[in-house]
Amino acid sequence: MPLSALVVSKFSTTTIVRPCASSSTVLCNHRVSSLVQQRSIRSLATLRDCRNAVRCTSVPPPSQMQKRNKMICSHKTFASDLNELFKGNQDYVSNMKRDNPGLLEQLAIEGQKPPFMVVDCSDSRVSEQDIFSAQPGTMFTAGNIANRFDEADLNSNAVLSFAVETLKVKHVVVMGHYGCGGVASSMLLVNMDQVTRPADIAVQKWISPIREIYETSERKEIVEHRERCKENPITELPDLHDPAFRALVEENVKSNVEKVAKSAVIRDHYASVASSNGAKSPEEEAQIEVFIHGWVYDVENGKVSDLGVSVGPPGKRLPPSPFPMVDA
Amino acid sequence: MLALQNIVLVSSLFLSAVAHPVHQLRELTIVGRDQSARVVRSETTAAAAAAGLEVLSSGNDAFRKNLADNDPQLLQKLATDGQAPPFMFLGCSDSRVSEASVFNAKPGTLFTQRNIANQYQRNDINAQSVLSYAVSELGVNHVIVMGHYGCGGVGAAIASAPTANVDAANGAVQNWIEPIREILHSSNRTELVELRTKNTGLAVVEEPDIKDPGFRALVEENVKASVRRIAADSVITNHFALLQQGGSTAAERRASEDKPPQDIFIHGFVYDIETGIVQDLGVSVGPAGKAIPSIPFASVAKAAVESAAAHDSETPKPAITVLELPVIQARCGTLCKAKRSLVSLWY
Numbered sequence: 282m283p284l285s286a287l288v289v290s291k292f293s294t295t296t297i298v299r300p301c302a303s304s305s306t307v308l309c310n311h312r313v314s315s316l317v318q319q320r321s322i323r324s325l326a327t328l329r330d331c332r333n334a335v336r337c338t339s340v341p342p343p344s345q346m347q348k349r350n351k352m353i354c355s356h357k358t359f360a361s362d363l364n365e366l367f368k369g370n371q372d373y374v375s376n377m378k379r380d381n382p383g384l385l386e387q388l389a390i391e392g393q394k395p396p397f398m399v400v401d402c403s404d405s406r407v408s409e410q411d412i413f414s415a416q417p418g419t420m421f422t423a424g425n426i427a428n429r430f431d432e433a434d435l436n437s438n439a440v441l442s443f444a445v446e447t448l449k450v451k452h453v454v455v456m457g458h459y460g461c462g463g464v465a466s467s468m469l470l471v472n473m474d475q476v477t478r479p480a481d482i483a484v485q486k487w488i489s490p491i492r493e494i495y496e497t498s499e500r501k502e503i504v505e506h507r508e509r510c511k512e513n514p515i516t517e518l519p520d521l522h523d524p525a526f527r528a529l530v531e532e533n534v535k536s537n538v539e540k541v542a543k544s545a546v547i548r549d550h551y552a553s554v555a556s557s558n559g560a561k562s563p564e565e566e567a568q569i570e571v572f573i574h575g576w577v578y579d580v581e582n583g584k585v586s587d588l589g590v591s592v593g594p595p596g597k598r599l600p601p602s603p604f605p606m607v608d609a
Numbered sequence: 610m611l612a613l614q615n616i617v618l619v620s621s622l623f624l625s626a627v628a629h630p631v632h633q634l635r636e637l638t639i640v641g642r643d644q645s646a647r648v649v650r651s652e653t654t655a656a657a658a659a660a661g662l663e664v665l666s667s668g669n670d671a672f673r674k675n676l677a678d679n680d681p682q683l684l685q686k687l688a689t690d691g692q693a694p695p696f697m698f699l700g701c702s703d704s705r706v707s708e709a710s711v712f713n714a715k716p717g718t719l720f721t722q723r724n725i726a727n728q729y730q731r732n733d734i735n736a737q738s739v740l741s742y743a744v745s746e747l748g749v750n751h752v753i754v755m756g757h758y759g760c761g762g763v764g765a766a767i768a769s770a771p772t773a774n775v776d777a778a779n780g781a782v783q784n785w786i787e788p789i790r791e792i793l794h795s796s797n798r799t800e801l802v803e804l805r806t807k808n809t810g811l812a813v814v815e816e817p818d819i820k821d822p823g824f825r826a827l828v829e830e831n832v833k834a835s836v837r838r839i840a841a842d843s844v845i846t847n848h849f850a851l852l853q854q855g856g857s858t859a860a861e862r863r864a865s866e867d868k869p870p871q872d873i874f875i876h877g878f879v880y881d882i883e884t885g886i887v888q889d890l891g892v893s894v895g896p897a898g899k900a901i902p903s904i905p906f907a908s909v910a911k912a913a914v915e916s917a918a919a920h921d922s923e924t925p926k927p928a929i930t931v932l933e934l935p936v937i938q939a940r941c942g943t944l945c946k947a948k949r950s951l952v953s954l955w956y
Contacts, residue, residue: 360905362696367887370712373713376713385705388882389705389819393705393761405692405716405719406716406717409707412669413664413668413669415707420704423702424702425736435784437735438785442780446779447761460688462746484741546781580688582684583673603662
């Protein structure tokens with residue numbers, strides 16, 4: 282096997298492919314002297330990580346390796362991230378078999394029939410199935426920055442359309458969360474002429490409707506913040522507990538609930554409920570009714586609150602909320 | 610006769626009690642009567658709807674209790690420190706494919722865009738803003754595009770488009786899945802060519818069965834197309850260009866941390882909704898000169914061969930497939946070499 286230099290350093294680094302002691306499976310080990318000079322090697326892994334990556338359990342124990350050499354893999358960070366995901370997926374599969382045998386197959390054969398559609402934030406701390414301990418098949422989800430809905434956005438409109446028309450969900454939930462980065466960014470003053478990176482342009486365009494809410498809202502906390510910023514514009518993102526930030530998170534959710542309710546998809550749907558008015562059987566009516574709710578998730582404690590802005594088909598009673606109202 | 614009626618009435622009451630709380634309208638039946646008395650509709654649906662929502666509040670209680678028992682500091686820490694997810698995830702809106710569950714991942718792991726059929730389309734500011742924020746603000750290490758077999762959006766792209774009664778909802782979905790139709794019509798992949806040939810001339814094409822090879826192939830090709838589009842997107846090409854200039858001297862630094870731009874790898878995975886297993890499509894892309902990290906997920910091609918064999922021989926399919934030795938050697942070989950030519954940004 283050719284030995285190739287992994288890194289140029291004072292101590293030579295070698296890559297050795299060696300036969301495994303017990304099974305004679307050939308493995309690749311990355312061996313670098315413990316006194317590596319080159320700093321561009323990122324976080325080094327132990328033999329265990331590499332071993333897990335190749336799933337060979339017959340690698341000789343470290344004590345048998347040359348003592349002064351550490352086993353490293355220059356891709357530890359990246360490889361070990363993926364390994365975590367892989368292990369997580371394995372755990373998921375075995376947990377499912379143990380706790381819910383047959384559920385996945387049943388959902389695959391019968392198709393999904395979720396009672397809920399959720400519009401939630403892309404934020405990595407907000408995963409809807411987790412937060413509600415829901416089983417697979419419960420929530421049809423649109424995930425984007427700051428849980429926005431806009432009819433003009435084909436992406437979110439298609440999700441709502443499919444959910445309401447084809448899947449016949451009972452509830453559409455718009456769920457925001459305190460500490461939302463997208464909402465926070467919309468509170469910072471920005472000169473669009475100075476925004477040049479494609480990444481920044483994309484994010485600014487996406488959150489511009491939230492900016493509009495910030496600039497026009499009559500809610501006390503937001504008005505106060507606006508007044509203060511006229512003299513002293515903020516240069517840093519607001520703190521998680523800033524009352525204006527929390528208010529804007531809530532107002533953003535309310536605005537999106539309104540946009541969902543006013544969308545052509547929902548208006549058509551409610552029109553068909555109104556026109557049926559007793560002509561359809563209870564089952565058919567129940568199928569086409571859909572309620573829209575606005576909730577907020579608190580990232581600090583995992584609690585969900587209701588904003589009290591639910592909308593339903595005209596003439597139908599709203600279901601009582603399962604979550605406490607936000608004190609507004 | 611009356612006894613029989615009683616039995617029927619009682620059993621229908623029992624059935625309605627165990628039926629799905631949301632979809633089933635309860636019919637009150639009074640034993641001994643000829644006809645049942647119907648409860649006022651709106652109250653019943655409100656009750657049924659409320660019952661559906663209560664599932665969520667008890668679920669949320671369970672979530673919080675579980676965290677309090679097992680990891681009480683987690684949420685507070687994430688709230689105070691902010692999120693630093695290693696992954697951006699582009700997945701389908703499908704209710705059976707929730708990313709944190711499928712990877713058993715803790716909060717703070719996956720920054721997510723979910724839309725119908727996990728598409729990354731040009732000119733879609735929704736997905737692009739998620740990618741942008743992930744790459745330039747959060748500094749994710751990986752972008753994962755994950756499709757799934759049995760995807761309704763992909764199935765709808767195979768089926769004929771509705772011609773009559775196209776309302777706003779239908780129109781939106783059809784527009785959104787148009788790029789998948791294009792892949793179907795232009796791909797040279799064997800299964801897709803066969804599917805096209807089979808369907809030409811048919812007046813109405815139905816959505817195919819989940820096991821249909823053409824359907825599965827289109828799910829995979831759709832993921833690959835999104836991986837390609839992400840790799841070609843200005844957000845990524847810009848980022849890779851910054852890396853080429855040598856990170857520490859790069860003029861632009863990520864706003865959130867005072868660090869140089871870091872490597873990002875884009876991967877294409879597919880999720881099997883029948884088994885819960887995630888597999889790799891082997892189309893990963895990275896910056897020029899960097900080797901792709903070893904991917905622990907089984908590769909799709911190999912798994913397909915195995916499952917065909919398993920179906921033939923009736924032996925139980927292994928739940929997880931271990932990477933083959935030549936694959937391991939090849940991957941380790943790439944990691945060991947000092948200079949590596951770019952795994953092509955093929956197009």
